[in-house]
Amino acid sequence: MVDVDPSGVEQPLLRMRGIVKEFPGARALDGVDLEVRPGEVHCLLGQNGAGKSTLIKTLAGAHQPTAGEILIDEEPVVIADPVAALRLGIATIYQELDVVDGLTVAENIYLGHELASGGVTRRSEAARNTRKILDRLGHKEISPHREVGSLPAAGKQIVQLARALSRDARVVIMDEPSAVLDSEEVGNLHRIVRELTADGVAVVYISHRLEEIRQLGDRITVLKDGRTVAESLVVADTPTKELIQLMTGRTVEYAFPDRPGVAEDADPVLEVDGLGLGNVFSDVSLTVRAGEIVGLAGLVGSGRSEILETIYGARRATSGTVRVGGKRLRSGAVDAAVTAGIGLCPEERKSQGLLLDEPVYRNITLSTFSRIARGGLLDEGAERAAAREQVEALDLRPAGVNRNARTLSGGNQQKALLARWLVHGCRVLLLDEPTRGVDVGARAEIYNLIRRLADDGAAVIVVSSEIPEVLGLADRVLVISDGKAVHEGSAREIDEHAVLDLVMEGSVA
Amino acid sequence: MSARSGLTGPALRMGGLVLALVLLIVVGVATGGERFWSFGNLTTILSLAAVWGVVAIGMTFVITSGGIDLSVGSVLGLASIWASTLATQYAAEDYGWWVIAVTAMAVGLGAGLINGLLIAYGKVPAFIATLAMLAAARGLAEIIAGRQTQVVEVDAFFDVFQAKPLGLPVIVWIFVVVAAAGWFLLNRTTFGRRTVAVGGNAEASRLAGIKIKRHTLYLYGLSGLAAGIGGVMILARTTAGSSTNGSLYELDAIAAVVVGGTLLAGGRGTVTGTVLGVLIFSTLTNVFVLNNIDSSVQAIAKGAIIVGAVLLQQWFASRERVSTT
Numbered sequence: 122m123v124d125v126d127p128s129g130v131e132q133p134l135l136r137m138r139g140i141v142k143e144f145p146g147a148r149a150l151d152g153v154d155l156e157v158r159p160g161e162v163h164c165l166l167g168q169n170g171a172g173k174s175t176l177i178k179t180l181a182g183a184h185q186p187t188a189g190e191i192l193i194d195e196e197p198v199v200i201a202d203p204v205a206a207l208r209l210g211i212a213t214i215y216q217e218l219d220v221v222d223g224l225t226v227a228e229n230i231y232l233g234h235e236l237a238s239g240g241v242t243r244r245s246e247a248a249r250n251t252r253k254i255l256d257r258l259g260h261k262e263i264s265p266h267r268e269v270g271s272l273p274a275a276g277k278q279i280v281q282l283a284r285a286l287s288r289d290a291r292v293v294i295m296d297e298p299s300a301v302l303d304s305e306e307v308g309n310l311h312r313i314v315r316e317l318t319a320d321g322v323a324v325v326y327i328s329h330r331l332e333e334i335r336q337l338g339d340r341i342t343v344l345k346d347g348r349t350v351a352e353s354l355v356v357a358d359t360p361t362k363e364l365i366q367l368m369t370g371r372t373v374e375y376a377f378p379d380r381p382g383v384a385e386d387a388d389p390v391l392e393v394d395g396l397g398l399g400n401v402f403s404d405v406s407l408t409v410r411a412g413e414i415v416g417l418a419g420l421v422g423s424g425r426s427e428i429l430e431t432i433y434g435a436r437r438a439t440s441g442t443v444r445v446g447g448k449r450l451r452s453g454a455v456d457a458a459v460t461a462g463i464g465l466c467p468e469e470r471k472s473q474g475l476l477l478d479e480p481v482y483r484n485i486t487l488s489t490f491s492r493i494a495r496g497g498l499l500d501e502g503a504e505r506a507a508a509r510e511q512v513e514a515l516d517l518r519p520a521g522v523n524r525n526a527r528t529l530s531g532g533n534q535q536k537a538l539l540a541r542w543l544v545h546g547c548r549v550l551l552l553d554e555p556t557r558g559v560d561v562g563a564r565a566e567i568y569n570l571i572r573r574l575a576d577d578g579a580a581v582i583v584v585s586s587e588i589p590e591v592l593g594l595a596d597r598v599l600v601i602s603d604g605k606a607v608h609e610g611s612a613r614e615i616d617e618h619a620v621l622d623l624v625m626e627g628s629v630a
Numbered sequence: 631m632s633a634r635s636g637l638t639g640p641a642l643r644m645g646g647l648v649l650a651l652v653l654l655i656v657v658g659v660a661t662g663g664e665r666f667w668s669f670g671n672l673t674t675i676l677s678l679a680a681v682w683g684v685v686a687i688g689m690t691f692v693i694t695s696g697g698i699d700l701s702v703g704s705v706l707g708l709a710s711i712w713a714s715t716l717a718t719q720y721a722a723e724d725y726g727w728w729v730i731a732v733t734a735m736a737v738g739l740g741a742g743l744i745n746g747l748l749i750a751y752g753k754v755p756a757f758i759a760t761l762a763m764l765a766a767a768r769g770l771a772e773i774i775a776g777r778q779t780q781v782v783e784v785d786a787f788f789d790v791f792q793a794k795p796l797g798l799p800v801i802v803w804i805f806v807v808v809a810a811a812g813w814f815l816l817n818r819t820t821f822g823r824r825t826v827a828v829g830g831n832a833e834a835s836r837l838a839g840i841k842i843k844r845h846t847l848y849l850y851g852l853s854g855l856a857a858g859i860g861g862v863m864i865l866a867r868t869t870a871g872s873s874t875n876g877s878l879y880e881l882d883a884i885a886a887v888v889v890g891g892t893l894l895a896g897g898r899g900t901v902t903g904t905v906l907g908v909l910i911f912s913t914l915t916n917v918f919v920l921n922n923i924d925s926s927v928q929a930i931a932k933g934a935i936i937v938g939a940v941l942l943q944q945w946f947a948s949r950e951r952v953s954t955t
Contacts, residue, residue: 433837435836435837455836455837455839456839456840456841458839459838459839460839465837467834467837472831472833472834473831473833473834473837474834474837475831475834476826476827476830476831476834476835476897477830477831478830478897478898479826479827479830479897483823483827487827487834487835487838487840488838488839490820490823491820494819494820497819497820497821498818498819498820499818499819499820499822499823541838
């Protein structure tokens with residue numbers, strides 16, 4: 122047991138200095154400093170896109186930093202690959218629980234470093250060690266021979282922790298471990314974290330839940346736009362207000378188009394009433410009038426995207442109704458939604474939106490080629506003309522409609538998706554993260570475009586993880602937390618801090 | 631790089647297939663001389679290609695959409711048996727030869743639609759659903775035929791199918807018509823566009839409002855129909871229905887489709903490539919037979935061609951990806 126005094130001077134176990142990570146066209150990390158001492162819970166805080174995931178992957182050996190140094194016990198090290206990270210005693214527990222469902226608990230724990238003699242696994246020894254580790258984690262009830270696929274999320278997390286311990290990890294990095302757990306399981310997780318730190322293991326803990334950080338954390342490092350903006354604040358001495366200030370103080374300002382305001386008597390185009398989807402979200406009601414942009418603000422996993430997809434019929438609602446122009450839509454039928462005039466630009470452009478190896482014009486006319494065709498015969502000339510018209514109107518570059526969608530940049534791919542619904546003609550547009558992967562220059566263009574669509578009479582819903590984007594673009598905002606709308610009001614009357622307060626305090630574990 | 635400059639991927643691939651076919655013909659002429667390069671022998675090659683080709687064109691659609699149909703050989707056998715039962719033959723004597731053709735096509739279409747229902751609405755993986763149909767259709771054919779060969783004795787049927795317009799057998803003309811119709815359907819109609827779109831990205835197609843379940847049903851129906859047409863053609867060629875008709879045709883069809891350049895993962899399909907693939911394999915078979923080479927050696931050569939073609943495809947694909955990024 123190591124004595125920990127958060128304010129005392131002690132040799133750090135892990136130190137990162139001036140870490141920079143560049144990807145083609147983007148700088149994900151731009152000078153990150155982090156210092157972790159043995160036996161502490163060090164919380165990493167930052168908004169989506171602040172660089173937390175990239176930082177973790179750098180520590181786990183999945184990414185190589187472009188510049189900067191990593192020191193373990195004050196010795197510079199190179200973490201060339203995930204195996205090297207484990208050898209240095211750094212274990213990472215990712216949010217998406219990466220266990221092999223078809224193997225047993227013991228097999229998972231010794232995956233990649235099987236106990237074996239001449240290729241034959243020493244099963245009883247593995248089981249014995251596994252039992253010992255599980256015992257240490259306080260989960261004697263999990264059998265080493267149980268198939269991991271049959272465990273609940275919390276159990277899988279235990280298996281991952283056990284795997285880290287089997288490697289004698291000195292630093293355990295946990296990426297939003299509580300996100301997949303219910304409150305009882307969260308309590309158990311906290312107990313395990315405390316026991317680990319009592320043994321001198323350092324835990325780097327990432328969470329959006331401020332309450333949790335208060336309960337568990339010793340010190341906090343805040344990231345914003347790829348930089349460390351505050352290093353090793355002592356949790357007990359730092360008020361929540363200051364943390365939110367640190368997370369949000371922006372350096373990049375976006376230009377948003379003017380909001381002309383929506384007439385009180387404008388027709389409601391989209392009416393959603395009491396919509397619910399299993400235990401993902403429930404009782405969501407909203408009305409969007411012609412010319413209005415409604416923003417959904419909330420954290421990743423709060424149910425925002427699922428709300429859009431359910432309105433669109435891509436998921437079958439378990440309760441509630443969706444009406445377009447007063448007419449009720451069949452639940453769970455995308456084609457009915459499209460016919461009624463709803464268009465969706467999905468979150469994952471590449472996997473949900475585009476045919477990457479097909480020409481741009483066929484991507485733009487994917488929802489309309491049947492209508493443009495005559496008697497089942499394609500009219501590619503008319504398709505190209507319709508696509509070309511939108512390409513010019515949206516200033517999509519490069520302008521050729523015959524090149525493959527794969528060759529376009531993120532911003533131009535987004536324009537191609539918008540063009541799809543412009544050709545189709547939409548009364549309701551659902552936009553999920555319309556500026557994800559879009560560079561700053563092109564963002565302003567996308568914002569103007571969305572506003573122009575609304576001005577032309579469309580009812581628009583925008584989902585974004587970037588709260589300033591939602592507040593700057595939308596007329597009205599719904600704040601979503603844990604699958605519930607916790608606030609609805611004019612976008613001008615609420616600021617980023619208030620939204621963050623709502624989503625973070627609203628989801629206390 | 632513009633999509634239209636120079637010799638692009640698809641043109642290059644077609645060029646490669648034509649070159650391979652020409653090389654095979656050269657080898658045929660060099661080793662077989664007159665025996666190979668005669669109207670009679672070329673007709674033999676085309677007749678061999680015809681049944682196989684029609685089945686492979688149906689398969690092209692299924693594979694382009696990202697699916698697979700393992701049942702086509704068995705369905706072809708079942709169609710040929712059902713269309714040559716005594717009952718069907720009596721009906722054909724009474725009403726006309728077309729009863730045989732319609733019966734075979736209806737059986738094929740029905741089996742295909744059952745595949746489609748299972749895959750689209752039952753969410754059974756295509757591999758499993760059509761594997762089950764492969765087994766079941768063959769079994770049903772054996773029961774109906776009682777393991778006997780059913781000789782067709784409807785004269786009107788052979789009057790039609792033994793005619794030789796412009797010197798070529800009717801089944802070769804059927805192949806030509808099916809190939810032309812298939813090309814048109816894939817490249818010029820909304821049905822074809824949907825097929826490519828679903829194969830390229832099923833989720834994006836669904837979210838764009840395409841009814842992908844219904845389309846999947848149609849696709850397997852189409853493949854079954856093609857197998858049914860193949861059943862009629864095999865009756866015309868061999869004059870008898872047998873429950874072993876069409877054995878392993880599914881593998882030959884898949885091989886021709888893949889060698890022709892249709893992506894097994896879906897999203898890109900070519901009827902022209904499939905036709906060339908079928909011609910390459912049937913010419914190869916013919917050259918081997920003329921030279922009295924063991925059929926086992928022939929099988930090895932076929933395997934080598936399939937692997938070679940797929941390796942070439944991947945090489946082309948990786949080159950294209952480099953040149954467009």
